[in-house]
Amino acid sequence: MRSILRPLLPLALTAAASGQLKESPLTTKAKPTIYDSVVKIECATQVPDYRTPWNSGRFSGGRGTGFLIGPNQFLTNAHVVSDARRLLITRRGSAQKHVARIKHIAHDCDLALLELEYFAPFEDLKPIEIGGMPQLESEVSTIGYPVGGDRLSVTRGVVSRIDFSSYSHSRADSHLVIQVDAAINPGNSGGPVIQDGKLAGVAFQGRTDADNVGYIIPTPVVKRFLEDIKDDEYNHYMDIGLSTFPLFNPAMRKAYKLSDDAKGILVANVVPEGPCDKVIEKGDVLLKIDGNEIDSAGNIRIGGEFVDMNEIVERKFAGDKVKLTILRGGETKDVEITLNEFPYSSIYSIRYDEQPRFTFYGGLVFQPLNFNLYASYSFDDRRLRQIYNDFISKGLFKEIEDIVVLTRVESDRLTTRMGGFTGMVVEKVNDTKIKNLKHLHEILNAPNPPEFHVIEFNGGARPLIVPSAEAAEAQKRIMQQVGISKASRLEK
C-alpha cells in the first residue's frame, strides 16, 4: 500500500515535458463522454447550533460536483456533503434527481465517497481513471457545476505550484496540494481536474485574497483515501505524535553530543499516549526515519527531493510501523513505533456529522470543549484558553477526556445569582475531579445527591453552589421556559 503513494514526493518539481491535452474522450459525442461521468450533487444540510445544542440546528443546503470512479462510487469533497440530511445526484443533461448516501467521508483530507440507492441509470458511464501527479506548468481542465448557470462548466488552467498546505475544511490538517491558475468557484468543489483524460486531482478550495487561484487535491491523497477505506472504515491520517526543534545551535548540538557534521532533529515533546510515547523521549535526536537521514531542520531526501520527514507518516495507515534511529545520551539506537489513531487531537478540528454533546442541570448548560464550541462562543477565560492549548501537548487528556465548560446559565429564580461562571472549565464537583461530560452528568444526577452540589471551576474565585432538591424541581420548569426539548446528549 505504500508504493501507491511513492509518486507523491519527487514529482513535484521534476517536470520533464509538459503534458498537453491530447485528443481525448472529452469530444466524443455518441457514447457517454468523460463529461457525463461528472455529476451534480445537491445536499440538504442540517447544521447543529452549539449555542443551543438541544435544538435541531439550521436547515440549509448547497451544491457541488462529484464524479464516477467505479461502479456506484462517486467521489466528491467532504465539505460538499458534510452535515447532510438528503443527497441528490443529477446526471448531465437530465432533470431526474437520484437519491444518494455517503459511503465514506474523510474530513481530514476533504474527500467523500457516495453511492446511489439505484445505480442502474448510471451504469453506462465510464469511471474516470485516476492518474498521477501533473507536472508544473502543465495544463489541466476543471469540470464541474459552479455558480453562474445550471449546465456543466469546463475551465482550463496551468499547474502553478505543488505544495504542502492546509485543508480548510477541517482547519487542522495539511497535506499535499496543487495550485492551479484557474479559479475554483463555489459549486466546482468535488469536481474532477483532468489531464490526458485521467484524473489529476479534485477541485476543493479557492482563495479569497487572490484572483484566479484554485486548489486541487492531488491523486496521491485521493489514492490514500481509497486505500484507507478498503477495510470499509476510514481511519484518519496518522500522526507521529512528536514535536521537534531544529538543531542549529552549536551549544545545543554539543549538549546532545552531536558531532559538527552530524544530522538529526531534536525531539522537543512527545505526545503522551501517542505512537512515540515510552519509546521516544524528550531530548532524543531523530537521525533516521524508515532509513532516510533526517537533517537538522527535519527534512529528508527521497528520490533526490527535499521533503519534510512527516511525508513518511503521511503515506502510512493505522497499524503501520515506522522505524526510527535515534541518538540518546550519545548512543545510537534503532526503535520502531506503531502508528495508531489518536482521537483526542480532533479537539482542534471542525466537527461535522455529529450532534453536540451537552448536559442540562437546573438551568446550567455544560458542554465539552472542541473547536466548534470554541468558535461559537468567544471564550476569554485565560485558564480555559490555556487548557485548550495544552490539552494534547501536555497530556491533559489523560486526566480529563473532556474539557467540560459551563456555557450557559438560563434565567430562573434558581439561577438568578449564578452568572459570572460561564465560560469557565469545571474542575471538580463535590470534591471529585471531572473526567468527562458523562461523569459530570452522572454526579449531578446521582440518585441520592448531597444537599448542595459544589461545583469548582479551574481558576475560579469561589465554588458554584447548586441546591440539589431545588435543582431537580427547577429542571422541568426551566426546560419548558427556555424550550429545551432534551436534558442531555452524552454521546455524539
Added chain:
Amino acid sequence: MKFLIFTLLTALPLLGAPSDSLVRINSTLQSYKASQPWEKNSPKKRQGLGTLLSGNRVLTTAAMAADAIYLELESADSSRRVPARLSAIDYKTNLALLVPINGADFLKDLKFAEVSSPVKIGDDLEFYQLEDNGDSLSTSGTIRKMDLLSTFVSSGGYLSYQVKASMQTAGNSFTLPAYHNNKLAGVLTSYNSKDQICDVISADIISAFLKDAADGNYLGFPSLGAGFSTTEDEHFRAWLKLPREAGGIYINRVLPGGSGDSAGMKKGDVILTIDGNAINRQGYYQHKKYGSLYWPHLVGGSRVIGEEISIGLLRDGKPLDLKVTLKKAPDPLLPLHRYDNAPPFLIKGGLVFQELSRPYLLAFGKEWASRGPLNLLDVMANPSDYEEGRNRVVVLTRVVPTEATIGYDRISNQIIEKVNGKPVADLPTLAKALATTPENGIHEIETDQTPYKLYLDQGLSDQVDTQFKARGLPSLSRLYEPKAK
C-alpha cells in the same frame, strides 16, 4: 521683638486665598521600553497644578510625578520657575508631594493652604484652575457621593468624592485642587465632561498621606492582603451557613505574607464585621458620616500600618474573632507597576531575560488580554499557581540574533523554570547561576515551552556580551537585591 516677628512673617508664606497657594507643575516623564528595558521611551511632558502646603511642600497627583526625570514648579503668572524634587509618592492613592530646590525666592509671594477637616455629602467644593495670564478661575460643585476609587495604579480604591460640576477647559488642567471653606479638601483627578462628574481624592486620604509623609519616611497605606467574593448568592450563603440577617464577604485568596495571612486568615473564611462594622453581602458598611462605603476603607483608608483591627469571621459555619495587625500589601509575584523603578533585566549571549510584570503584559497593546502570550496571561490570572519557589516569574522575553543564539531566533516569552538544574526564583538567582561556569561550559536553561531546554555556550556568550558592550549597550544587566521571603 517686633522686628523679629516681622522678618519671620515675610520669610514664610502665610495662609491666604486658595489662589495664593496655586503653583504650576511642569514635569518630564520618561519610562523604560518594555521590549528593550535597557532603553527609555521618548520623554513626555505634562503640565498640572499643585497646592503649596506648610513646610514648603507642594501637593499634586502621583500621575504628575511618576517616572519623572525632571520636575519644575512655575508661578501662576509664569514669571518664575524653580526645579523641584519628589518628597513622597503614593501610586495607589495617586498622591505626590514635591519640594522646591532652593525655592526661597520662588515661594516669597505664595501662601500655604491648610488641609480641611473631612467634608460630607452635600458640601460644596471650589475647584481652582489657572488661565494662561495667571488669573485664577474657580468652579463650584456639590459632593454627590462618596466612593472608593482607584485613579492611577489599580487597587482596591480609596475614599473619593464624586462632584457634579461644570468645568471649563483651561491650560494646566491636569490635577486641580478642590477647596471647602478656603481649605484644601481634595484633588481632582478626572473629569467626565459628558456627565459633568469629577472624581476627587478625599481630604481623609490626603491627611493620612501627609501624616505618613511628615517624617520623611513614607510607609504607605495598609492592606488586608486578601481577595474576596460577594455573598449575594442565596445558595452560596446556605452552603456557607451564613445566617439570613448577616452580610459577609467570602475570602477566596489570602496573599502569603500579608496582614490577613499573618493573623491566620484562611481561604473560605467569611468576614462579617471589621471593628464592629457589619459588612453587607456586597461588601459595604454604614459609615457614620459618609453613608454606605466599601469595606476596604475600614482597612486601607482609615487605618495606618502597625495598627490592629478586629475582624469577625465565620469559619466552617462558626464565628471566630481575629486580631489583625496591619501591614503593607505583600510584594506580589507580578509587580503592578514599575514607576520610578527601572525594570530589571539580564542579557546573556543574546538571550534577554526580564521579570514578568503587569506593565510588560500591558505593552502588548490595547487588546493585550487576548493578544498577549497565553502562558504569561495565565500567570497574571492565577498567580498562586506559580508562587512556589518563586519571588518573581523570570521570562526569556526575546532572543537577539547572535552567534550564541543560532536556531533560537523565533523563541520569545518563555517562562524560565530552571538553570543548570536549579530552580529560578528571580532574576538575581538567574544571574548568579549564569555567572557560574558549568562543568562542560554549557548552560542548560529549562523553560515552559518548546523546546523546553535551551543550551548556551558560556565562552561564546561571554564573547557576544563583550561585543554588545562595544556596540553601545550601556549595560548587560540591571539587577536589584532579592527580597528575603
